[in-house]
Amino acid sequence: MEHLLEIRGLSIDLPRGRRQPPVKLVEGVDLNIDKKQNFGVVGESGCGKSITCSAIMGLLSYPLTVGEGSSIRFQKEAGDEVEITKLSPAELRKLRGKDISMIFQEPMTALDPMYTIEEQINETLRFHTSLSKAEMHQAALEMLQKVKIPRAEQILQDYPHHLSGGMLQRVMIAIALINNPRLLIADEPTTALDVTIQAQILDLMNELRESYDTSVIMITHDLGVIAETCEHVAVFYAGQVVEEASVEEIFHATAHPYTEGLLRSVTSLGGAKKELYTIKGMVPAAGNYGIGCRFADRCDRCMEICKTQAPALTEIAPGHKCRCWLHAGGAEKEAAV
Amino acid sequence: MRRLGQTIRDLWRDPMGRIGMVGILLLIVTAIFAPYVAPYGPEKMIAMPKTAPCAQYLFGTDNYGRDIFSRVLYGARVSLEVGIIAVGIGATAGYVLGLIAGYFEGWIDRIIMRIMDILFAFPSILLAILVSTVLGRGLVPTMVAIGIVNIPVFARTVRASVISAKGLEYVKNAESVGVKTVSILIRHISPNVVAPFTVQATLALSGAILTEASMSFLGLGIQPPDPSWGSMLSEARAFMEQAPWMAIFPALFIIVTILLFNILGDSLRDALDPKLKL
Numbered sequence: 001m002e003h004l005l006e007i008r009g010l011s012i013d014l015p016r017g018r019r020q021p022p023v024k025l026v027e028g029v030d031l032n033i034d035k036k037q038n039f040g041v042v043g044e045s046g047c048g049k050s051i052t053c054s055a056i057m058g059l060l061s062y063p064l065t066v067g068e069g070s071s072i073r074f075q076k077e078a079g080d081e082v083e084i085t086k087l088s089p090a091e092l093r094k095l096r097g098k099d100i101s102m103i104f105q106e107p108m109t110a111l112d113p114m115y116t117i118e119e120q121i122n123e124t125l126r127f128h129t130s131l132s133k134a135e136m137h138q139a140a141l142e143m144l145q146k147v148k149i150p151r152a153e154q155i156l157q158d159y160p161h162h163l164s165g166g167m168l169q170r171v172m173i174a175i176a177l178i179n180n181p182r183l184l185i186a187d188e189p190t191t192a193l194d195v196t197i198q199a200q201i202l203d204l205m206n207e208l209r210e211s212y213d214t215s216v217i218m219i220t221h222d223l224g225v226i227a228e229t230c231e232h233v234a235v236f237y238a239g240q241v242v243e244e245a246s247v248e249e250i251f252h253a254t255a256h257p258y259t260e261g262l263l264r265s266v267t268s269l270g271g272a273k274k275e276l277y278t279i280k281g282m283v284p285a286a287g288n289y290g291i292g293c294r295f296a297d298r299c300d301r302c303m304e305i306c307k308t309q310a311p312a313l314t315e316i317a318p319g320h321k322c323r324c325w326l327h328a329g330g331a332e333k334e335a336a337v
Numbered sequence: 338m339r340r341l342g343q344t345i346r347d348l349w350r351d352p353m354g355r356i357g358m359v360g361i362l363l364l365i366v367t368a369i370f371a372p373y374v375a376p377y378g379p380e381k382m383i384a385m386p387k388t389a390p391c392a393q394y395l396f397g398t399d400n401y402g403r404d405i406f407s408r409v410l411y412g413a414r415v416s417l418e419v420g421i422i423a424v425g426i427g428a429t430a431g432y433v434l435g436l437i438a439g440y441f442e443g444w445i446d447r448i449i450m451r452i453m454d455i456l457f458a459f460p461s462i463l464l465a466i467l468v469s470t471v472l473g474r475g476l477v478p479t480m481v482a483i484g485i486v487n488i489p490v491f492a493r494t495v496r497a498s499v500i501s502a503k504g505l506e507y508v509k510n511a512e513s514v515g516v517k518t519v520s521i522l523i524r525h526i527s528p529n530v531v532a533p534f535t536v537q538a539t540l541a542l543s544g545a546i547l548t549e550a551s552m553s554f555l556g557l558g559i560q561p562p563d564p565s566w567g568s569m570l571s572e573a574r575a576f577m578e579q580a581p582w583m584a585i586f587p588a589l590f591i592i593v594t595i596l597l598f599n600i601l602g603d604s605l606r607d608a609l610d611p612k613l614k615l
């Protein structure tokens with residue numbers, strides 16, 4: 001396996017009882033994450049990007065389940081591959097925090113208010129290493145220095161409410177990276193921070209990624225973050241990947257009308273004053289997608305075929321995939337009909 | 338242990354907490370040392386029946402001429418013993434079941450909670466009668482019966498807080514770094530359960546004392562001539578007009594005890610809430 005993580009045909013089901021088929025919150029997701037790659041996942045709230053990452057961690061919350069035929073293969077070490085969907089809870093626990101880590105959106109609530117920073121860093125160490133107490137202290141101290149926390153010795157004894165959001169996010173990064181994982185999933189790591197701190201945290205993550213050789217999956221709905229940090233991007237819409245390409249292609253050779261809409265909705269300081277573009281309509285509810293393209297109702301360039309047939313994810317240029325009839329010969333097909 | 342010391346210090350700083358702690362401690366001490374504090378034996382008929390309170394018989398005497406003050410002190414033993422142990426049984430079982438049901442959800446949750454619903458559907462006194470029919474009468478069956486009656490309330494309270502705690506980011510974060518389930522339950526989830534659990538425990542204590550009284554009244558609980566506040570109260574019912582003190586004093590003690598537990602529980606909730614400690 002050449003990639004670090006290979007997701008094939010991933011679907012995530014929400015059961016609706018025995019009589020009805022489950023609602024597919026995520027459907028047919030194929031992704032490849034390479035070693036040391038910075039992979040961006042964009043999409044609006046509820047499009048399935050976060051639960052996809054929960055599935056990678058084996059942390060789907062009840063009653064969600066990974067659908068039949070899904071495969072998530074992860075390379076722990078060269079030649080040592082695991083199929084995450086088939087691991088037992090104990091094996092998953094060994095994987096989490098050691099090989100795959102995660103950073104959450106809200107640093108203020110992601111640490112337990114009952115325990116000091118040191119106790120919470122130690123928790124990660126205790127389950128994955130056999131360090132002594134003194135060694136753990138040393139490791140925690142070094143890690144805090146790596147994420148550029150001043151007065152590290154003192155901060156270790158502090159409780160989360162003593163620290164600011166930016167500091168806490170640094171602590172979260174420290175906890176996530178302390179066991180040197182091969183994959184780091186960052187679920188909107190900067191959304192809850194103010195803009196100046198955002199830049200600092202992103203710089204820090206980039207820097208640490210270089211020195212730790214860690215791949216990062218960056219989940220966000222901020223295209224600025226994507227532009228700044230990622231190499232490859234997947235755009236999620238209504239539980240599917242609608243476009244996937246390198247960052248340059250996404251921004252300069254945008255193919256899918258949805259991605260185009262996202263880019264046009266970005267605010268900027270300069271430029272002429274005009275009303276901000278919005279994509280009309282709302283995301284359809286999961287399980288209520290209809291037979292055609294899921295974006296058809298909101299699309300400016302919707303054709304007849306879009307309403308009756310779902311487009312497939314097709315490669316329109318090397319490394320650039322798009323799920324849209326505009327790029328899959330939809331117009332010709334329609335003419336033929 | 339450090340945290341326990343801190344909690345007690347926090348309790349002491351709060352005037353209400355101080356009243357609750359001192360009051361309950363006093364009650365427990367009197368209950369333990371009842372034989373030394375009480376002026377007469379609880380079952381000794383030492384004076385004219387239904388003597389009004391006076392210097393010699395502080396709370397008066399009952400229809401058999403027994404000293405009510407002494408009986409109330411001995412009754413504190415029974416009430417506290419039954420209350421604490423019964424709530425202990427119910428709370429422990431309910432805690433474990435609620436923790437499991439809330440954290441794992443799915444079929445195990447459904448099975449546990451349906452059994453709890455069945456227990457809940459029985460009127461508590463009926464369930465207690467059922468248990469004491471099986472186990473016999475007296476102190477221990479009473480405790481077990483009241484304990485079982487209390488399980489569903491605790492299981493539900495704990496389950497609800499576990500489910501809400503499970504959604505907290507730091508619990509997810511602990512899961513995402515591979516912390517063991519037992520450790521997550523004890524270290525990260527349990528602190529969120531403590532506050533509602535404590536409040537529930539104080540309510541359950543007063544409830545248990547009342548259930549014990551009802552059971553004793555029905556002749557299923559504490560057997561005469563052993564004194565319990567509940568049975569004293571029910572005996573007093575027949576003499577309300579002639580000797581109101583027979584009812585007033587046990588009732589007063591029940592009220593004060595319940596009040597003290599509630600005050601303590603309230604103050605404990607504040608002391609245990611990390612968000613209030615800034």
